[in-house]
Amino acid sequence: MTRPKETPLAQSLPATVPFVGPEAIERATGRVFKARLGANESVFGPSPKVLDAIRSSAPEAWMYGDPESHDLRHALAASLGIAPGEVVVGEGIDGLLGYVVRLYVGPGDVVVTSDGAYPTFNYHVAGFGGQLVKVPYVDDREDPDSLIAAAHQHGAKLVYFANPDNPMGSWHDAGAVTALLDGLPEGCLLVLDEAYVEFAPEGAVPVIDVSDPRVIRMRTFSKAYGLAGMRVGYAFGEAEVIRGFEKIRNHFGLSRVSQAAALAALEDAGWVDVVRAKVETARSRIAEIATGQGLTPLPSATNFVTIDCGQDATFAKAVLEGLVARGVFVRMPFAAPGNRCIRISAGPSQDLDLLAEMLPLALAEAQGG
Amino acid sequence: MTRPKETPLAQSLPATVPFVGPEAIERATGRVFKARLGANESVFGPSPKVLDAIRSSAPEAWMYGDPESHDLRHALAASLGIAPGEVVVGEGIDGLLGYVVRLYVGPGDVVVTSDGAYPTFNYHVAGFGGQLVKVPYVDDREDPDSLIAAAHQHGAKLVYFANPDNPMGSWHDAGAVTALLDGLPEGCLLVLDEAYVEFAPEGAVPVIDVSDPRVIRMRTFSKAYGLAGMRVGYAFGEAEVIRGFEKIRNHFGLSRVSQAAALAALEDAGWVDVVRAKVETARSRIAEIATGQGLTPLPSATNFVTIDCGQDATFAKAVLEGLVARGVFVRMPFAAPGNRCIRISAGPSQDLDLLAEMLPLALAEAQGG
Numbered sequence: 001m002t003r004p005k006e007t008p009l010a011q012s013l014p015a016t017v018p019f020v021g022p023e024a025i026e027r028a029t030g031r032v033f034k035a036r037l038g039a040n041e042s043v044f045g046p047s048p049k050v051l052d053a054i055r056s057s058a059p060e061a062w063m064y065g066d067p068e069s070h071d072l073r074h075a076l077a078a079s080l081g082i083a084p085g086e087v088v089v090g091e092g093i094d095g096l097l098g099y100v101v102r103l104y105v106g107p108g109d110v111v112v113t114s115d116g117a118y119p120t121f122n123y124h125v126a127g128f129g130g131q132l133v134k135v136p137y138v139d140d141r142e143d144p145d146s147l148i149a150a151a152h153q154h155g156a157k158l159v160y161f162a163n164p165d166n167p168m169g170s171w172h173d174a175g176a177v178t179a180l181l182d183g184l185p186e187g188c189l190l191v192l193d194e195a196y197v198e199f200a201p202e203g204a205v206p207v208i209d210v211s212d213p214r215v216i217r218m219r220t221f222s223k224a225y226g227l228a229g230m231r232v233g234y235a236f237g238e239a240e241v242i243r244g245f246e247k248i249r250n251h252f253g254l255s256r257v258s259q260a261a262a263l264a265a266l267e268d269a270g271w272v273d274v275v276r277a278k279v280e281t282a283r284s285r286i287a288e289i290a291t292g293q294g295l296t297p298l299p300s301a302t303n304f305v306t307i308d309c310g311q312d313a314t315f316a317k318a319v320l321e322g323l324v325a326r327g328v329f330v331r332m333p334f335a336a337p338g339n340r341c342i343r344i345s346a347g348p349s350q351d352l353d354l355l356a357e358m359l360p361l362a363l364a365e366a367q368g369g
Numbered sequence: 370m371t372r373p374k375e376t377p378l379a380q381s382l383p384a385t386v387p388f389v390g391p392e393a394i395e396r397a398t399g400r401v402f403k404a405r406l407g408a409n410e411s412v413f414g415p416s417p418k419v420l421d422a423i424r425s426s427a428p429e430a431w432m433y434g435d436p437e438s439h440d441l442r443h444a445l446a447a448s449l450g451i452a453p454g455e456v457v458v459g460e461g462i463d464g465l466l467g468y469v470v471r472l473y474v475g476p477g478d479v480v481v482t483s484d485g486a487y488p489t490f491n492y493h494v495a496g497f498g499g500q501l502v503k504v505p506y507v508d509d510r511e512d513p514d515s516l517i518a519a520a521h522q523h524g525a526k527l528v529y530f531a532n533p534d535n536p537m538g539s540w541h542d543a544g545a546v547t548a549l550l551d552g553l554p555e556g557c558l559l560v561l562d563e564a565y566v567e568f569a570p571e572g573a574v575p576v577i578d579v580s581d582p583r584v585i586r587m588r589t590f591s592k593a594y595g596l597a598g599m600r601v602g603y604a605f606g607e608a609e610v611i612r613g614f615e616k617i618r619n620h621f622g623l624s625r626v627s628q629a630a631a632l633a634a635l636e637d638a639g640w641v642d643v644v645r646a647k648v649e650t651a652r653s654r655i656a657e658i659a660t661g662q663g664l665t666p667l668p669s670a671t672n673f674v675t676i677d678c679g680q681d682a683t684f685a686k687a688v689l690e691g692l693v694a695r696g697v698f699v700r701m702p703f704a705a706p707g708n709r710c711i712r713i714s715a716g717p718s719q720d721l722d723l724l725a726e727m728l729p730l731a732l733a734e735a736q737g738g
Contacts, residue, residue, distance in 0.1 A: 003582045004526070004558035006613055007475040015615035023435040036432065045431040054430060054626065058423040061598040061630065062414040063405065064591070066392040091460060091622045098619055106376040120621075127617050157373070189373035213372045222433070229430040229625030244375055246384035248496050250467055252489075253460045255624050256598030257423065261430065 009107065009129045018120040022329045034327035035351035040166065040196075040304050042226035043347040044278050046261065047271035050227065053264030057257045065256035072263045076234055079266060082210045086236050088245045089262075091253050093195055093218045093233040096245075098124045100216060100235070103244045104157050104189055105130035112150045113160040114142045116167065116335030118193060121160050130157075137338060140298055140306075141170040148183035159184060162193040164200050167333040167343050169300035174206035181208065181215055189241070190215040195233075196302040198224035198272050199279060204301060213238040223303055224272045225265040230258040279303045282346035289356045293363055304345040306333070313339040315366055322362025328355055378476065378498045387489040391698045403696035404720035409535065409565075409673050411595035412716040413647050415630065416640035419596065422633030426626045434625035441632045445603055448635060451579045455605050457614045458631075460622050462564055462587045462602040465614075467493045469585060469604070472613045473526050473558055474499035481519045482529040483511045485536065485704030487562060490529050499526075506707060509667055509675075510539040517552035528553055531562040533569050536702040536712050538669035543575035550577065550584055558610070559584040564602075565671040567593035567641050568648060573670060582607040592672055593641045594634040599627040648672045651715035658725045662732055673714045675702070682708035684735055691731025697724055 005011070022039065026032050036043065045051075069089040077084040090096040097120060105111055107129030113121060115134035125132050133154050135146035142165055151159050161180060164171040172180075181190050194217055197205055208215055216237040222228035232254065236242065265271070286305040287297035296308040309316040313336065320332050320342050328351075332342045344355065374380070391408065395401050405412065414420075438458040446453040459465040466489060474480055476498030482490060484503035494501050502523050504515035511534055520528050530549060533540040541549075550559050563586055566574055577584055585606040591597035601623065605611065634640070655674040656666035665677040678685040682705060689701050689711050697720075701711045713724065 001583065002555035004473060004556055004610070006472050007478075009475070010472045010613065010616060013616040015612050017436055017615070017620045019436070019621075021433065021436045023439060024437060027439065039433055041433060042431050045428065051427045051430075054427040055424045058420045059414065061420075061423060062411050062595040064390065064408055064410060064597045065600070067386055067388070067390045068393060070392060070396065091619060094621050095619050103375050103379045104373060106378070109376075186371035187373055214370065226431040228433045231434070231622060231624045241373070243384050244379065246386065247379060247382040250460060250464050251386045252388075252463050253600060253622075255600045255627055257626060258624055 013127060016123070018123045025324065025329070031327065033329040035347060035354045036329045037345040037347050037351060037355065038329035038331040039228070040223060040302070040345045041228045042223060042275060042303060043345065043351060044226060044275050046226035046265055047268045049268045050261050050264045054257055054261050057260035060256055060260070063256055064252050065254045065259050067251040069254055069259055072259050072266070075263055075266050080236060082236060083239065085239045086210050086242055087234055088242050088249070089232065089234045089254060090245070090249060091233070092222060092231045093193065093220045094120050095253070096218055096233050096235045097121050097191070098127070099245050099249055100191060101125055101128050101130065101158070102248055109157045110154040111158045111160070112147055112154065112156040114147070116333050116338045117142065117160060118162060118166060119334060121191070137168065140168045140338065141165065141172065144172065144176055144180040144183070147180060151188050152185050155185065156188050158189050158191055160191045160193065162195070163204065164196040164301035166196065166302065167306060168338055169298055169302045169304055169306045171200060171204045171301035173203050177206040178208065184214065188214070192217045194218060195220045195223055199276065199302050201301055210236065211238050213241055216241055221262045221265055224275050225262070226275065227261055227265060230255065230261045232258050232262040279346040282352060285349070285352045286344050286346070286355070289352065289359060293359055298341070304343055306341045306343045308341050311340065316340050316342055318366035319362050322365045323358055326358040326361060328358050382496060385492065387492045394693065394698070400696065402698040404716060404723045405698045406714040406716050406720060406724065407698040407700040408597070409592060409671070409714045410597045411592060411644060411672060412714065412720060413595060413644050415595035415634055416637045418637045419630050419633045423626055423630050426629035429625055429629070432625055433621050434623045434628050436620040438623055438628055441628050441635070444632055444635050449605060451605060452608065454608045455579050455611055456603055457611050457618070458601065458603045458623060459614070459618060460602070461591060461600045462562065462589045463489050464622070465587055465602050465604045466490050466560070467496070468614050468618055469560060470494055470497050470499065470527070471617055478526045479523040480527045480529070481516055481523065481525040483516070485702050485707045486511065486529060487531060487535060488703060490560070506537065509537045509707065510534065510541065513541065513545055513549040513552070516549060520557050521554050524554065525557050527558050527560055529560045529562065531564070532573065533565040533670035535565065535671065536675060537707055538667055538671045538673055538675045540569060540573045540670035542572050546575040547577065553583065557583070561586045563587060564589045564592055568645065568671050570670055579605065580607050582610055585610055590631045590634055593644050594631070595644065596630055596634060599624065599630045601627050601631040647717070648715040651721060654718070654721045655713050655715070655724070658721065658728060662728055667710070673712055675710045675712045677710050680709065685709050685711055687735035688731050691734045692727055695727040695730060697727050
């Protein structure tokens with residue numbers, strides 16, 4: 001019996017997951033995490049009104065979600081001051097990144113990103129046969145100059161840039177982002193990942209005319225809005241760029257309940273202010289805990305703090321494992337030099353109390369090991 | 370300014386949606402449907418326990434769903450009597466069909482289906498550059514012999530077969546399905562869409578060894594379980610075929626709340642019996658209503674009844690439009706000869722009362738027009 005043969009591209013791909021879920025670690029260790037601070041979820045949750053929306057939309061679960069996500073898309077457009085045709089809603093930024101790669105990247109096409117930037121984007125690029133060119137972070141920030149140079153040198157179809165950045169928590173001011181955009185070669189599309197935009201400091205969010213076809217911006221309800229589990233992201237940009245998604249997306253891919261939740265979240269904008277304040281408090285506390293142990297918290301424009309453990313990746317990994325073994329789920333950057341750090345999401349005080357208790361133990365163990 | 374250029378394949382695709390949502394019709398007409406009987410959703414809804422599960426999992430919405438859908442996948446495997454590695458969970462069958470096409474179909478590869486069968490599958494085939502070969506329905510059923518012949522003639526990578534069938538509601542017995550499988554050329558993968566399997570009559574569901582790499586079966590929580598709005602489908606088959614999905618799927622694409630809902634649905638299997646009984650009652654009523662108007666209901670192994678309106682597609686479309694204009698959302702098959710029919714989903718008695726009231730008016734209008 002001859003097995004069906006995948007395409008040569010599919011055959012060449014590894015079976016991989018960009019991130020192992022905390023649940024997999026829990027199953028492997030047989031212990032449930034006491035503090036879930038590793039995935040930059042919002043431990044502060046969605047607003048009470050959003051919880052109400054989820055509960056009250058449950059009886060609608062028998063109906064497919066509106067494939068146009070009309071109400072949500074229109075509300076997003078209104079809040080962004082753009083036209084509904086300039087925004088597309090999808091299964092998280094992850095899903096939208098997959099679509100944009102599929103639209104623009106064929107086998108051999110070059111895509112430029114930073115070494116250590118979002119691995120799920122890289123997963124999609126590999127998945128469609130693109131050739132990834134990575135440039136190093138500089139001073140723990142993505143480096144626009146290197147991105148521009150690499151894009152020119154390799155004739156990149158896409159350039160990925162996250163602002164604020166994950167996993168380093170760093171950011172660039174608006175002028176640097178628009179300079180990046182202006183510096184890219186003709187015909188190159190900038191994928192501007194703004195998952196953490198709600199936490200960005202003033203002056204870090206560029207004003208870019210939505211009719212500019214050189215950039216697509218992606219945002220999400222997974223971070224500030226506390227809805228990672230509902231899987232709603234959106235992308236906005238020039239109408240023709242956005243229209244591309246209509247050619248390939250899974251039109252009925254978005255849960256009806258998720259659409260209702262996201263819409264309620266958008267309508268309860270005050271919650272983001274509440275979360276922002278809680279995140280700021282948590283970031284200070286995390287920084288204080290780190291400093292107290294002789295570690296260096298990096299400045300953050302996100303809902304997490306990346307902590308320089310002061311030694312190499314092996315040491316950082318040992319610290320991380322010490323925390324994980326003690327019930328504190330955290331993650332770390334995947335590539336040098338960021339991988340001298342661990343990354344800790346903002347959380348409520350009881351979670352950070354546990355961090356404060358366990359970090360010295362994890363450190364001692366890592367130092368002794 | 371040079372616009373970014375999509376890949377040649379993406380450029381060649383139309384912006385299209387396989388199905389226009391009822392919400393779009395409601396927005397266009399300014400009227401909300403009084404009976405939603407067009408999308409083969411389960412108007413009977415999910416079980417009360419599932420509603421509870423959705424509501425009680427709302428506070429978990431801040432957490433990403435388990436990317437492995439471990440609990441749901443293990444429960445499915447147990448209920449199917451297979452290994453967890455032999456099942457993959459995804460964003461509805463629609464999402465899984467997209468993945469399987471992506472895994473097996475490259476530009477120019479031939480895929481065989483029936484003319485008038487599920488258009489979303491065709492959308493994905495076109496989206497990955499596959500070449501569709503369509504064979505006609507015979508006696509309102511997909512025709513295994515033609516599918517086999519076309520697969521051999523064109524060296525098909527995939528053959529699509531739905532049993533029971535949408536949009537005709539027809540079915541083949543298990544022997545015909547295994548004969549189809551045995552008749553396909555070496556190396557061809559049979560995509561067996563079993564979205565309506567819970568409504569299949571005895572003897573229509575083949576026993577196929579899960580280790581057989583020639584077939585992948587797809588099922589869903591959208592139909593009998595009443596969870597179309599939660600977007601959970603699953604595929605099962607030989608472990609190596611299933612492992613392929615790990616290379617390309619959106620690992621974090623499945624809502625946490627949706628996973629909880631689907632798991633609760635699976636655990637409340639009695640609900641499917643309840644729904645099955647309600648569907649049977651509804652099908653009889655729909656058939657009676659149709660017959661009363663001189664139309665011919667086709668036998669159905671699904672949660673809908675396809676009604677032969679006795680004339681051509683123009684007439685059927687006029688009947689459909691007459692119903693839609695009167696607040697009854699229904700759909701019709703897209704291709705001849707099925708498009709002499711309209712398709713009506715099972716619903717509760719008040720919905721069918723409305724159908725009974727409006728069908729004569731719609732018919733009169735269509736006959737007079």
